Amino acid sequence: MIVQDVVCYLFGRAGFDRAAQGILGAGRRLADSLGEKLRAAVLGPADDALTAGAQAVADTVVLAEDAPLEEYHPENFLTALATICNQLQPTAVLLGNDTYSQELAPRLAHRLGGSAASDAVEVVAEGGQLRVTRGVYGGKATAVIALCRSPGVVWVRARAMAPADPTGRPAGEVQRLKLGLKADERVKVVSRHVEAKEGVPLEEARLIVSGGRGLGGPEPFKELQALAKAMGAQMAASRAACDAGWVPPSWQVGQTGKKVAPELYMAIAISGASQHIMGIADAKVICAINRDPDAPIFKHCRFGLVEDYQKVVGPLRDKLSRHS
Amino acid sequence: MNIVVCIKQILDPEIPARDFRVDSVKCEAERGSANLVTNIFCENALETALQFREAQGGKITAISCGPEGAEDVLRKALALKADDAVLVLNEAPNADPLFVAKTLAAGIRKIGPFDAVLVGREAGDWGAGQTGGLLAEELQVPCISFAENLQPSAASGAVKVKRQTDSGWELLESATPLVITITNHEKNVPRIPKTRDVMQSYRKPLVKWTLAELGIDPSTANSYYRVAELFIPRKETQCEFISGDTLEAKIDAFAHRVTDCMRSM
Ligand SMILES: Cc1cc2nc3c(=O)[nH]c(=O)nc-3n(C[C@H](O)[C@H](O)[C@H](O)COP(=O)(O)OP(=O)(O)OC[C@H]3O[C@@H](n4cnc5c(N)ncnc54)[C@H](O)[C@@H]3O)c2cc1C
Ligand SMILES: Nc1ncnc2c1ncn2[C@@H]1O[C@H](COP(=O)(O)O)[C@@H](O)[C@H]1O
Secondary structure, eight states: OOOEEEEEEEEGGGOSOHHHHHHHHHHHHHHHHHTOOEEEEEESOOOHHHHHHHHHHOSEEEEEOOGGGSSOOHHHHHHHHHHHHHHHOEEEEEEOSSHHHHHHHHHHHHHHTOEEEEEESEEEEETTEEEEEEEEGGGTEEEEEEEOSSSEEEEEOGGGSOOOOOTTOOOOEEEEEOOOOOOOSSEEEEEEEEOOOOSSOGGGOSEEEEEOGGGOSHHHHHHHHHHHHHHTOEEEEOHHHHHTTSSOGGGBBSTTSBOOOOSEEEEESOOOOHHHHTTTTTOSEEEEEESOTTOGGGGGOSEEEESOHHHHHHHHHHHHHHHO | OEEEEEOOEEEOTTSOGGGOOEETTTTEEOOTTOOEEEOHHHHHHHHHHHHHHHHHOOEEEEEEEEOGGGHHHHHHHHHTTOSEEEEEEOOOTTOOHHHHHHHHHHHHHHHOOOSEEEEESSOTTTOOOOHHHHHHHHHTOOEEEEEEEEEEOSSTTEEEEEEEETTEEEEEEEESSEEEEEOOOGGGOOOOOOHHHHHHHTTSOOEEEETGGGTOOGGGTTSSEEEEEEEOOOOOOOOEEOOOSSHHHHHHHHHHHHHHHHHTO
16 A cells, blocks of 8 residues: 555644644654655634644645534544545544544544554654654653554644744645535534633643642632732642542643643642653643652752641742732 | 443552663563552443442443453452453553454453443553544444543433543433443542452452454554553752741742742743
């Protein structure tokens, strides 16, 4: 089989956000290294910014806007993406690390007869095979996975990927596809709930205040929230705090939570398990308040304070609100 | 409802980084003195199944693919009152997710008709996060990922599933049979088995099948992917511990470091 090209999958409704830019950047570099073309496959309604942004980086932009793609639906999106990829016969398909893309990737690989890999920090082509670098064992080790089948379907840490420089590149050609997609009858989306949250998404926050099990309950999170507000920071939490029901699951940062990359990440009463660190590896500065000087979190900190958070959070908020 | 829960045995993911070693030649983690445990998301999945059975009735079969020792995680599932347990014996240490999904699919078909297969969102060792999706494709049924619970539906032959998204949650309804991948949530924190039930679990029947019995060729264990390299990344930051004569002075110094960071943004 003659395989060629790299396909980047983009979710139309997400727009031309940092994740889309990262996926296209990773795709562009991979396509260039193979001497192949880059195709962007946009599913669902795409706004002008996304179409133009994708055109600036990709050689072609395929827009699939069939009615069943109006809103995300796992089976419909999977069928549509598999149909497009079957036409394009790519070497590689790159997706982002949003939960929708994560669920599509392995099933897409199966339908295309390829191999999938998850949570890639690097994707390279070597001797006709894709090699994917990723954290394993909760971030305690790094593995390079060689994908034996083609195409390689990989979801990448989208926001950690550098965008491509579009300078001097002719705008990619836009193709509008009608797939004639039949809506799946088996699965229905009954309702969709978006949590009210002020400001930018956690993944794009520049300052994050995060709390852990050591806070002991939901009440102290309110104090942390006051501190976060004084700093203009977003709130996050460890899995232990989410599992306890103190804060919503969408606050969880780590291996199985959000991957964040702020300028400053302040971990309060978080021990710093490797699975938590996996979500903050791209933070520029990590600092912590923990009463245990041996807490593993300090191994990742630029600076830290060994104290009971109860004595610190209130006064710290007062000092930081005066500064700003 | 017939519910199948897929359970994987893994190296204890909670062992501290300083005690963790890998064999870079075999591309495997070293066992050392670490325990082998049930993958946490499989425990969340079993808990979800148990709660559904308590409310709606039904039958739970636990299945695992692994070496003889993986019997332990199935005994634990039996102690938690899973009705049946099946171990598919496979000695290949780094079997890829497609091999595992094909093996589990063959096992599930041999068990009999099912309404829902519950798997964890990912395994705490290799974190592939693929088995659920691949299993759905093998069984040719829909798949709902990152679910936190399973609810009955007013329609017959269907279930409702609440699942987490990046910005909140959504409620889906699906015809059965289907595959569901389970994530952690405050409501599916696994229960602890009673000592008496742990003892009794050793007297319950546990079925063992070989790969050959399921028509699976062990030489295909890495035809989807293989681990080419495994190593421990070196990265340690020197932490400056904030000192000071009084608590006030320490907080002040800490606040200064924070504002320095904020200014240089
Ligand atoms: C497969 C898998 C995936 C996982 N994914 C994630 C993930 O995505 N995100 C995640 O966070 N975890 C994840 N975990 C869980 C992870 O291993 C840890 O269990 C978890 O991060 C611990 O949360 P914690 O630090 O809040 O709690 P603990 O480890 O209990 O730490 C609490 C800390 O608070 C400190 N403390 C207590 N009281 C005070 C006080 N008064 N003042 C100051 N400090 C105090 C203690 O010294 C301690 O360091 C995962 C685990 C597995 C197995
Ligand atoms: N060897 C196995 N035996 C039983 N279930 C497994 C096995 N490997 C993976 N699974 C299931 O698939 C889930 C996700 O694992 P993975 O795709 O390997 O990250 C696990 O939580 C299990 O429910």
